[in-house]
Amino acid sequence: MPLRLPFRLIPRAQPSQRMLLIAPLLAVTLTLVVGLGIFAALGQNPLVAFRVFFIDPVSDINGVSELLLKASPLCLIALGLAIGFRANIWNIGAEGQMYLGGIFATGLAIHFHENGGPWLLPAMILAGAVGGALWASITAFLRAQLRTNEILVSLMLTYVADLLVKYLVYGPWQDPQSNNFPFTVSFSDDALFPVLMNWWDWLEGTRINLSLLITVVAVPLAWLFMDKSFVGFQLSVAGLAPAAARYAGFSEKRMVWIALLIGGAAAGLAGVTEVAGPIGQLNDRWTPGYGFTAIIVAALGRLNAFGIVLAALLMALLYLGGEAAQISLQLPKAISQVFQGLLLMFLLGCDVLVNYRVARRMPANALVNA
Amino acid sequence: MIESLNPLLASAIAAAIPLILAALGELVVERSGVLNLGLEGMMLIGALASFVAVAHGGGLAASVIAAMAAGAMIALVFGFVTLTLQANQVAAGLSLTILGTGISAFLGRQYVGFRAPASFADLPIPGLSELPLLGPSLFSMNLLGYATIALLGGVAWFLYRTRAGLALRCIGESPVVARSLGLPVIPVRYAAVAFGGAMAGLAGCYYAVAQFKMWQEGLTSGNGWIALALVVFATWRPLRVGIGALLFGGVSALGLYLQAINVQVSVFALSSLPYLATIIVLAFISSNQNAIRRNAPASLGKAFHADG
Amino acid sequence: MKTWKHAAASLAGAAALLAAPLISHAAEPLKMAWVYVGPVGDGGWTYAHDLGRKAAMKALGDKISTTIVESVPEGADSERVIRDLAAKGNKIIFTTSFGYMEPTLKVAKAFPKVDFYHATGFKSDKNVTIYNSRMYEPAYLAGIIAGHVSKKGILGFVASFPIPEVVRNINAYTMGARSVNPKITTKVVWVNTWYDPGKERQAAEALIGQGADVLLQNTDSSAVLQTAQDKGVNAFGWDSDMTAYAPKAHLGSAIEIWGGYYTKVAEAAIAGKPLKTTVWGGMKDGMNDLVSISPNIPAAAKAVVAEKAAAIKSGKVQVFTGPIKGSDGSIKLAAGKTLTDKEIDSVNYYVEGVEGQLPK
Numbered sequence A: 001m002p003l004r005l006p007f008r009l010i011p012r013a014q015p016s017q018r019m020l021l022i023a024p025l026l027a028v029t030l031t032l033v034v035g036l037g038i039f040a041a042l043g044q045n046p047l048v049a050f051r052v053f054f055i056d057p058v059s060d061i062n063g064v065s066e067l068l069l070k071a072s073p074l075c076l077i078a079l080g081l082a083i084g085f086r087a088n089i090w091n092i093g094a095e096g097q098m099y100l101g102g103i104f105a106t107g108l109a110i111h112f113h114e115n116g117g118p119w120l121l122p123a124m125i126l127a128g129a130v131g132g133a134l135w136a137s138i139t140a141f142l143r144a145q146l147r148t149n150e151i152l153v154s155l156m157l158t159y160v161a162d163l164l165v166k167y168l169v170y171g172p173w174q175d176p177q178s179n180n181f182p183f184t185v186s187f188s189d190d191a192l193f194p195v196l197m198n199w200w201d202w203l204e205g206t207r208i209n210l211s212l213l214i215t216v217v218a219v220p221l222a223w224l225f226m227d228k229s230f231v232g233f234q235l236s237v238a239g240l241a242p243a244a245a246r247y248a249g250f251s252e253k254r255m256v257w258i259a260l261l262i263g264g265a266a267a268g269l270a271g272v273t274e275v276a277g278p279i280g281q282l283n284d285r286w287t288p289g290y291g292f293t294a295i296i297v298a299a300l301g302r303l304n305a306f307g308i309v310l311a312a313l314l315m316a317l318l319y320l321g322g323e324a325a326q327i328s329l330q331l332p333k334a335i336s337q338v339f340q341g342l343l344l345m346f347l348l349g350c351d352v353l354v355n356y357r358v359a360r361r362m363p364a365n366a367l368v369n370a
Numbered sequence B: 001m002i003e004s005l006n007p008l009l010a011s012a013i014a015a016a017i018p019l020i021l022a023a024l025g026e027l028v029v030e031r032s033g034v035l036n037l038g039l040e041g042m043m044l045i046g047a048l049a050s051f052v053a054v055a056h057g058g059g060l061a062a063s064v065i066a067a068m069a070a071g072a073m074i075a076l077v078f079g080f081v082t083l084t085l086q087a088n089q090v091a092a093g094l095s096l097t098i099l100g101t102g103i104s105a106f107l108g109r110q111y112v113g114f115r116a117p118a119s120f121a122d123l124p125i126p127g128l129s130e131l132p133l134l135g136p137s138l139f140s141m142n143l144l145g146y147a148t149i150a151l152l153g154g155v156a157w158f159l160y161r162t163r164a165g166l167a168l169r170c171i172g173e174s175p176v177v178a179r180s181l182g183l184p185v186i187p188v189r190y191a192a193v194a195f196g197g198a199m200a201g202l203a204g205c206y207y208a209v210a211q212f213k214m215w216q217e218g219l220t221s222g223n224g225w226i227a228l229a230l231v232v233f234a235t236w237r238p239l240r241v242g243i244g245a246l247l248f249g250g251v252s253a254l255g256l257y258l259q260a261i262n263v264q265v266s267v268f269a270l271s272s273l274p275y276l277a278t279i280i281v282l283a284f285i286s287s288n289q290n291a292i293r294r295n296a297p298a299s300l301g302k303a304f305h306a307d308g
Numbered sequence C: 001m002k003t004w005k006h007a008a009a010s011l012a013g014a015a016a017l018l019a020a021p022l023i024s025h026a027a028e029p030l031k032m033a034w035v036y037v038g039p040v041g042d043g044g045w046t047y048a049h050d051l052g053r054k055a056a057m058k059a060l061g062d063k064i065s066t067t068i069v070e071s072v073p074e075g076a077d078s079e080r081v082i083r084d085l086a087a088k089g090n091k092i093i094f095t096t097s098f099g100y101m102e103p104t105l106k107v108a109k110a111f112p113k114v115d116f117y118h119a120t121g122f123k124s125d126k127n128v129t130i131y132n133s134r135m136y137e138p139a140y141l142a143g144i145i146a147g148h149v150s151k152k153g154i155l156g157f158v159a160s161f162p163i164p165e166v167v168r169n170i171n172a173y174t175m176g177a178r179s180v181n182p183k184i185t186t187k188v189v190w191v192n193t194w195y196d197p198g199k200e201r202q203a204a205e206a207l208i209g210q211g212a213d214v215l216l217q218n219t220d221s222s223a224v225l226q227t228a229q230d231k232g233v234n235a236f237g238w239d240s241d242m243t244a245y246a247p248k249a250h251l252g253s254a255i256e257i258w259g260g261y262y263t264k265v266a267e268a269a270i271a272g273k274p275l276k277t278t279v280w281g282g283m284k285d286g287m288n289d290l291v292s293i294s295p296n297i298p299a300a301a302k303a304v305v306a307e308k309a310a311a312i313k314s315g316k317v318q319v320f321t322g323p324i325k326g327s328d329g330s331i332k333l334a335a336g337k338t339l340t341d342k343e344i345d346s347v348n349y350y351v352e353g354v355e356g357q358l359p360k
Helices: A017-041 A046-058 A061-086 A094-111 A120-146 A150-170 A212-228 A230-240 A242-247 A252-279 A290-300 A305-329 A333-350 A364-369 B002-031 B039-055 B059-084 B089-107 B143-161 B163-173 B175-180 B185-211 B223-233 B238-260 B267-286 B289-295 C002-012 C014-019 C045-063 C076-087 C098-110 C136-149 C164-178 C197-209 C223-231 C259-270 C299-314
Strands: A007-011 A356-360 C030-035 C064-069 C092-095 C115-119 C128-133 C154-159 C185-190 C214-217 C234-239 C250-256 C279-281 C288-291 C331-333
Touching (some): A017 A046, A046 A305, A061 A094, A061 A212, A061 A230, A061 A252, A061 A290, A061 A305, A094 A120, A094 A150, A094 A290, A120 A150, A120 A252, A120 B267, A150 B267, A212 A230, A212 A305, A230 A252, A252 A290, A252 C076, A290 B089, A305 A333, A305 C076, A333 B059, A333 B089, B002 B143, B002 B163, B002 B185, B002 B223, B002 B238, B039 B059, B039 B089, B039 B223, B059 B089, B059 B185, B143 B163, B143 B185, B143 B238, B163 B175, B163 B185, B175 B185, B185 B223, B185 C197, B223 B238, B238 B267, B238 C185, B238 C197, C030 C045, C030 C259, C045 C234, C045 C250, C045 C259, C064 C076, C076 C092, C076 C098, C092 C098, C098 C115, C098 C128, C136 C164, C136 C214, C136 C250, C136 C288, C154 C164, C154 C197, C164 C185, C185 C197, C197 C214, C197 C223, C214 C223, C223 C234
Parallel strands (some): C030 C092, C092 C115, C115 C128, C128 C279, C154 C185, C154 C214, C234 C250
Antiparallel strands (some): A007 A356, C250 C288
């Protein structure tokens, strides 16, 4: 066989707690080694490059605030997705569900632009969650009733959602003062998440806002739901052993609905935190790709609520680092992407150490002699 | 009247060819039980490799070889991480897309701004190309177009008419059973992944050297995702990949065609037609559950530890 | 080998370098930064801006140092990037896409000593200056050529989004053609994207299928031009000179020329008198042009285009001069009058000769 490696993997009885920590460190080290070669080949000092990439972006309050601002929606979406992924329900259309959350919230913000009140933002949050869940419910309905594949439907609906945003901002929702450019009015203060620096002076100049609270609350809730609730248990069983789940009488249709509605609602919430957060309006090119990135975040976080928090922070840092590398080192964006891809591959690869033990393979002829 | 449909059909077929190539590769990968979401990344790598080959005077054969080799190589990175190191296939596939996009954009910078010095020209088949309706479209393709038709048949024949194809399907269905039958699960999956990468690379070659005759960053503009959806749409049947790609290419051409003849419908609604059509048709197909259950590889996306 | 030696050497000096600040304050070139919406390798809009940046670097040598950040999404990320660039000591920042308007204004308030230049927007501030290019002028000239070359009297336009900039380019192209042949009509197909070669190609195929034989596009790739060559019709390049993509089909390229403007902005800042007036430059200012005009076009066309180009460059002729009729037959502008810049910048109708209705 062509694939005889000098080692073999032996499954562990229990996932290794030690390796849970060591594996990511090993991945970072490997990325550093490969990155060393790449940066050196580009004539950059690799150590400076790494400092720019990983440390500079979060070396001040503003940097940390930006990190949280970017990680928060990623984390929120990934938590929702993880619930479905555990049940083998592959919602890859969180991006579209996020747009719908943004659309629903924007609808309220525009309609009550002149006569808002303290109730407006909570109403928008609710509307956003409903919007995302409604969009996901199309996928859920087709999957539960007709067994139509959710990967395809949720992905296709993302393209439709994108066009729906465009239709609205080029048409009925366009700001009359916009010179026919595609955006809505800027939301009134009632329709925006308050920025935290209003309360704490030491956050002066940062953009971090109250929407972070949604994610902070969602993390323990998601953990309780996934790891401690009976429904969460049912979902996991349905994913790991579908036959056993059927035998135990867990309704598959119910699982599909729960997984997709939660995923959609979470993505919708993330949409609200963006349009009512740092953007403050809806426009046609609001496509940060969080819904797709969150899929990586969920998998990288091993579908565990706290793992997802770490993974979201890491992905956010990779983005900020990529920007910093362009600004400080004049490296092209592509090299940051290469770097991100490498690190992700190494992280995924090194995860093998958690569940497997590496042993040296005995030479083939040793077996014969024995 | 029929003549006015000719450009529409030709446009649909031209858009469908690369989708078919990439989707056929992914279909074989998925039939072996592996889900590789990195099509977009592999296509971009293939596109750049083929363009570099012709840009340096390598000729068309070299461009095909370069594209397929490059696609297969980057796919094997995914293979190693998921098959040997048992990583999550969904995450690894998405990471592969990031990696492929980055590598192609970085290495391709000096190839932006000029036409491919050689490209695949249309080769009308004498006689057949004069037939009404299908003549000017189906029988006036370039070499890669004809190769795609052959590959469609080839993959179908391989999967359903050969022992190796049976083994591959068996491995995708139940790797545990396959192993107990003595089938080499992991090597076959490696081969499938490499084949998928080569086909995605070939699709990239079609874009760079046949259709657009140029290299630009992100040349494939999201078509890898459409190809991925087509595999599901086709319920893992090769010939249906062809039908699905034609449907998608056709409806998307139709939306633009309707604009050109001044049909007054929102352009945003017209643009969403291909996506909605795909969903609706799949929903209809789904009513025949037996067909899907028979074809969907049961072990899709799940890691398999070969123990040695 | 060399690279590894380099790596080893750099490892040795690692600790010192980790502590050292990145920005050196030795000789003080003017620090300028550009925020791009696409990759430099897009061959279109961003590529043209980067050519402009390179031209400024060439003209001013070590008097300036430049930084770029490419593919910056127009959502929440752009504000951070612009802010970072300002915080890192850049004195002049160009934000080169419409969607950066609000973030640019926001950051500018926090950095009163930095001068911001925003392309294609319409809101300015004390330290935010707007600049744009009248691409409708070369589009009009392209129309004149198309009017001479078209055999069927049908032109095609592959359009991205129904914003005023794109609409006025469609209008100018059509008006140019109709100034030669009043029977000409333009068919428009909207692709709802700035960059998707596959869609752009299909749109071109649809137009060609409906008889259009000279195409222009307001999208970023060269796919429309390439398709024209494959199908044996003619087309133009857009944003940058695209002759090399399709030498046979290519009739000329309407190009953006940002280099002169970027150089001027830098020179003014170095002299201590920063440029702060809105610049909406056209061919007169050398900010755009129709270049690489095909030698194969009829002699009459060559003469008319040369004459009109000279008239536009001298300021004698304005493209949007009345009488202008809307595609619904209504009078939009009386004879002898010209559209004001404000009217041009918010145009929301097709002129006579453009088929169909503007998407709403």
